[in-house]
Amino acid sequence: MSLARPARCLFCSxxxxxxxxxxxxxxxxxPTPAPLVNRKPKFPNIKAELKPDEFQHFTEEEKAQLAKxxxxxxxxxxEAGEKAIDPKDLADQARSRDDPMKFKYMDDFSVxxxxxxxxxxxxxxxxxxxxxxxxxxxxxxxxGRFFANMPDNASGADFMRFAESLRVTEGKESSELDPHSAxxxxxxxxxxxxxxxRTEERKSAAEKGEKERSLQAEEMTxxxxxxxxxxxxxxxxxxxxxxxxxxxxxxxxxxxxGKVRRHYRLSIAGNGNGLLGIGEAKSEESSDAKxxxxxxxxxxxxxxxxYENRTIFGDVKGKSGAVEVxxxxxxxxxxxxxxxxxxxxxxxxxxxxxxxxxxxxxxxMNTVKAAYxxxxxxxxxxxxxxxxxxxxxxxxxxYYAGKV
Amino acid sequence: xxxxxxxxxxSHLNNATKARLGITSIPNSKMHLNLCLALQHSGYLSSVxxxxxxxxPPHPILGYPAMNDEIEGVEPITQANxxxxxxxxxxxxxxxxxxxxxxxxxxxxxxxxxxxxENLRQVIRGHKASYVDGLRSPGxxxxxSTDRGIxxxxxxxxxxxxxxxxxxxx
Numbered sequence: 384m385s386l387a388r389p390a391r392c393l394f395c396s397x398x399x400x401x402x403x404x405x406x407x408x409x410x411x412x413x414p415t416p417a418p419l420v421n422r423k424p425k426f427p428n429i430k431a432e433l434k435p436d437e438f439q440h441f442t443e444e445e446k447a448q449l450a451k452x453x454x455x456x457x458x459x460x461x462e463a464g465e466k467a468i469d470p471k472d473l474a475d476q477a478r479s480r481d482d483p484m485k486f487k488y489m490d491d492f493s494v495x496x497x498x499x500x501x502x503x504x505x506x507x508x509x510x511x512x513x514x515x516x517x518x519x520x521x522x523x524x525x526x527g528r529f530f531a532n533m534p535d536n537a538s539g540a541d542f543m544r545f546a547e548s549l550r551v552t553e554g555k556e557s558s559e560l561d562p563h564s565a566x567x568x569x570x571x572x573x574x575x576x577x578x579x580x581r582t583e584e585r586k587s588a589a590e591k592g593e594k595e596r597s598l599q600a601e602e603m604t605x606x607x608x609x610x611x612x613x614x615x616x617x618x619x620x621x622x623x624x625x626x627x628x629x630x631x632x633x634x635x636x637x638x639x640x641g642k643v644r645r646h647y648r649l650s651i652a653g654n655g656n657g658l659l660g661i662g663e664a665k666s667e668e669s670s671d672a673k674x675x676x677x678x679x680x681x682x683x684x685x686x687x688x689x690y691e692n693r694t695i696f697g698d699v700k701g702k703s704g705a706v707e708v709x710x711x712x713x714x715x716x717x718x719x720x721x722x723x724x725x726x727x728x729x730x731x732x733x734x735x736x737x738x739x740x741x742x743x744x745x746x747x748m749n750t751v752k753a754a755y756x757x758x759x760x761x762x763x764x765x766x767x768x769x770x771x772x773x774x775x776x777x778x779x780x781x782y783y784a785g786k787v
Numbered sequence: 788x789x790x791x792x793x794x795x796x797x798s799h800l801n802n803a804t805k806a807r808l809g810i811t812s813i814p815n816s817k818m819h820l821n822l823c824l825a826l827q828h829s830g831y832l833s834s835v836x837x838x839x840x841x842x843x844p845p846h847p848i849l850g851y852p853a854m855n856d857e858i859e860g861v862e863p864i865t866q867a868n869x870x871x872x873x874x875x876x877x878x879x880x881x882x883x884x885x886x887x888x889x890x891x892x893x894x895x896x897x898x899x900x901x902x903x904x905e906n907l908r909q910v911i912r913g914h915k916a917s918y919v920d921g922l923r924s925p926g927x928x929x930x931x932s933t934d935r936g937i938x939x940x941x942x943x944x945x946x947x948x949x950x951x952x953x954x955x956x957x
Binding site: 696697698699711712762763764766767768769770771772773775 | 927
């Protein structure tokens with residue numbers, strides 16, 4: 384804002400509604416000529432207007448068709464629904480909103496969204512500002528009434544019931560039990576974090592009652608059976624794991640009969656939530672080597688400690704052959720600014736903020752191995768504290784009840 | 788204040804922990820003693836005892852030499868024996884790994900590094916300040932020589948003290 388602008392104008396700007404686009408471009412020295420007037424569309428915006436006739440009741444024929452599919456009770460429900468909703472309302476409302484106050488995202492508002500809808504506060508009417516504590520005489524009276532009306536075979540439960548119903552204040556009951564609070568609402572429910580989805584979304588398809596996806600893609604082989612037996616996972620869980628083949632090349636064995644070429648594959652597997660494993664395999668067939676390395680990676684999956692489920696604890700180093708990897712923890716939102724092999728490993732393990740440096744050599748196989756070694760070599764602060772007999776506190780967890 | 792001797796102590800302790808020794812000795816000096824006491828205060832060492840050329844007898848209950856051993860006692864320092872005194876340090880291990888992981892010098896005999904509180908505050912928050920790398924790993928410490936003795940870096944910031952950076956422990 385220019386200093387030359389008079390103060391009157393400055394104050395006006397607070398009350399004036401900002402125009403949707405500037406009349407004169409601010410980039411006055413730009414080579415592209417600025418349009419002097421607001422651009423208008425060449426054609427008027429044609430909206431799909433819905434009319435009440437498009438929402439007609441079912442005809443008798445259609446109802447006969449429907450009756451084949453639905454039970455009489457369901458048919459009754461359909462008819463009741465038709466009767467209840469006016470076609471005019473449907474024409475008005477059965478479409479996405481286009482008014483300026485519309486929501487910028489799609490949501491059916493059937494689930495409570497943490498951070499937006501969470502913490503339904505008690506209404507202000509619940510509170511009564513002139514509440515008074517009850518006097519001692521009132522309590523004595525209450526106890527007297529309880530003892531007078533006490534049944535002959537009174538038990539402890541009777542007294543508990545009485546004690547729970549005992550009020551401390553006079554006046555509105557809701558004012559004592561469920562008062563209105565001006566405190567900041569909780570952003571997250573118990574067990575919820577930004578990265579962890581809502582409990583609704585965390586449910587698998589089977590729990591939601593959806594149809595199981597067909598497992599035709601991977602038929603049951605002997606190797607897969609053995610993998611299921613060894614790991615205890617179901618086929619579904621194995622399919623949901625993130626596996627990726629990172630390194631593939633040939634290896635040659637020189638014998639007196641000549642060179643024997645075989646395919647080498649190195650795969651990683653992770654569940655995206657702290658488990659990561661690497662597996663390598665060699666075979667005459669590349670597809671065999673790939674499958675075998677995948678299964679080995681799944682069998683080798685081990686937990687990797689993650690700080691706040693997004694980055695690592697401290698800076699760690701790993702070495703394999705001539706590759707020296709240095710992994711560095713980073714603040715939230717930093718992202719994975721790492722080399723592609725380590726990127727894939729982080730994705731599989733569920734690490735989202737990390738940076739890495741590769742010293743000396745950059746051999747692919749050794750990079751993966753060194754990065755895995757580094758990830759496994761993290762030191763747990765709890766263990767450090769126990770080893771040194773000291774109390775270590777993560778000061779980040781002190782604020783916001785440790786939920787950030 | 789010889790940083791050469793301190794460098795020797797650092798590498799000796801590194802070698803001793805790699806060899807999984809339970810007790811080791813370093814030359815006796817006031818700075819070594821104060822640094823060892825600071826290390827013990829931070830939980831890196833189990834005991835610090837000033838003894839002679841042979842290791843002091845272990846405490847009957849603790850199992851390692853202790854300064855407050857009433858049965859065996861610690862030989863008092865006299866002018867006659869001061870030259871033969873050594874510091875006997877009890878090393879700690881946890882989970883098959885040494886607690887005193889890696890000692891490395893920050894100041895060198897030829898280049899001493901002194902930090903004020905502002906820079907030290909940056910260092911303990913994990914940022915690099917005046918050629919000193921930040922403390923970026925859990926349990927990492929820097930020990931400083933200040934005018935109130937040898938202190939840990941976080942303690943220095945708490946007390947608003949700067950000083951000469953001696954060594955880093957990881």
